[in-house]
Amino acid sequence: MIKKYGFIVKGENYTPDTHHSTLDSGFFFTKVVGVSTDEEAISAARDFVESGIEVIELCGGFGKESAEHLIAEVNTHVPIGYVFFSDTEQQKLTSFLSSPSA
DSSP, X not given: OOOEEEEEEEOTTOOTTTSEEEEEOSSXXXXXXXXXXXXXXXXXXXXXHHTTXXXXXXXXXXXXXXXXXXXXXXXXXXXXXXXXXXXXHXXXXXXXXXXXXX
């Protein structure tokens, strides 16, 4: 059973030292860290591994190429996954991002 989970969010102007949070129920622990670059994400993932995080997930902002780069660089026994959108949901996201109000 997984008890320690890490999530890395990629967004403009996030800095890991400032943009981080934890949730702890006593049975399940989650650490969330915000990063702006792939290099910051690699460092955060390595920190997660060193601190005993058992599973790492990357937000959809990484995309497949960045996620695969991070996975190769961290090169750990800890599984690292990434969020992606189905084709239908990706169309919605693309439409939103191309609208003038986005």
